[in-house]
Amino acid sequence: MYSAEKILILDLLKILHKHTDEDHRLAQKEIREILKTEYNTTVSRKTVKNNIEKLIRYSERADANEILYRTKTRKIKTKDSNKEDELEVLSDFGYVHDFTYGELRLIIDSILFSKQIPSRQRKELIEKLENLSSKHFNSRINHIRTASSNGPVNHELFNNIEILDEAITHSKKVSFRYNKYTVDEKSNLVLQSQTNRDGEAREYTINPYQMVATNGRYYLICNNDRYDTISHYRVDRITNLKILSETRKPMREVKGLEHGLDLSKHMEEHIYMFTGESTSVRLRFHKNFLNEFIDWFGTENISFSDHAEEEVTARVTVNEIAMRKWALQYALHVRVLSPASLVDEIKADIDQARENYQ
Structure with missing residues (x-):
């Protein structure tokens, strides 16, 4: 059974954690007042002093949070004479938290x-x-308010992250159902499982390698066991997730992962997380667009040429489907020069977009 003294020292630590930091300190008197009002505990100044000194000694350990204090000098009269002695008093206590x-x-x-x-x-x-x-x-941060989530929500998200983390750690396959948005007969937006040819919910068997967070979403970088290529799945669209007993397929057997996963390079090439091979793309744009371009593609996987006063040509290795979508998004600012097949596809997309507004 815990003694009153042991409980007191824990209460003191809670008070320092809650009420103080490096810029906000408490004196012993204020600590005693908090003990009385919040913990219904009345103790002497000496008791508080002795327990805080114990906390300070403990805080000197490498694995403990530092407790700050200031030293003040107080003059007191001795019992045997009228002389005054100087006494060091600890005050202004503060707790150094793990995070700034x-x-x-x-x-x-x-x-x-x-x-x-x-x-x-x-x-x-x-x-x-x-x-x-x-x-x-x-x-x-009391002024912060969050916007409501749009559309249906998969409440299995956090559980999915934990299960996938365990599967990746132990190199195991997983199975799950993958969902898509649809509109029901009442015109409500709902998540619905992908189905097979028989109309039954499709079960995916997957070799998981890495989870990443990009564009405000969690994605799973993996391999669909039926194929030998890289796949990406949105973690928030996964349901009925299970870890299988089988060991996952080695990366070296997956196209694009023969030498392991270079995550930084992979993310720069897959800006929208589309599946498929990457290709070298040349494009030209005004220098005013350079910051936006760097925000999307980083600085490591690009090169520049044909430098002019206002425009520049860039070369980037990127997933071709993603570049096709990206070029349409920024069609007012960017002109893709090569490969020719991609240029033709973008031209066809622009023609189709024009027809949609006729």
């Missing part, structure tokens, strides 16, 4: 920008992250 405000905001923003996490789960996650810091951080 900036780091927590970065993590929280990534949750807010995620398109696949339901609003309720976003709120729960943010509240847990807030509790990693002091109350002063909480008060600084």
Whole structure:
């Protein structure tokens, strides 16, 4: 059974964690007031002092959070004479949290920008992250509100991430159903399993290699066991996920992964996560568009030529289907020069788009 003293030291640690940080400190008097109002505990100044000193000694360990304090000098009269002695007093205590405000905001923003996490789960996650810091951080983000998720939500997302992580760690195959959006007879948007020729829900057997987060979504980089090429699946569209007993197919047996997965290169080439081979593409655009271009393709996988005063030609290795979609998105700013087959496909797409508005 825990003694009152052991419970007190834990309460003191909670108070420092909740109420203080490097910029917001508490004096012993304030700590005693919090103990009384929030914990219904009344203790002497000396008891608080002794327990905080224990916490400070513990915080000197490499694996412990640092507890900050300031040293003040107080003059006191001795019992045996009228002389005054100087006594060092510890005050202004603060707790050094694992994450800075900036780091927590970065993590929280990534949750807010995620398109696949339901609003309720976003709120729960943010509240847990807030509790990693002091109350002063909480008060600084009260103005944040998240937009409601659009369309139907797959509540298996977090469970899917855990299962896939376990399967990847232990090199196991998985099976699942993959879903697509459709509109039902009441004109409601719903998620529906892909079906086979008999109209039954299709079961996918997959060799998982890596999960990535891009464009606000989680994707699984993998191989469909029926083929020898790379596949990508949206994790939020996966249901009925199970780990199989079979060992997954080695990467060396998958086209494009013979030498392993270069994730940075793979992501630069697959900007929309389409499946298929990459090809070298030449395109020309105004220099004012260069920042946008770099945001999409990075700086490692590109080269430039035909430098003019206002325009420049770039060469990038990219998934051809993705480049076809990307070129249409930025058709007002970019002109694809090669390969010729891709140029012809984009021209046909533009003609088709024009017909849609006639």
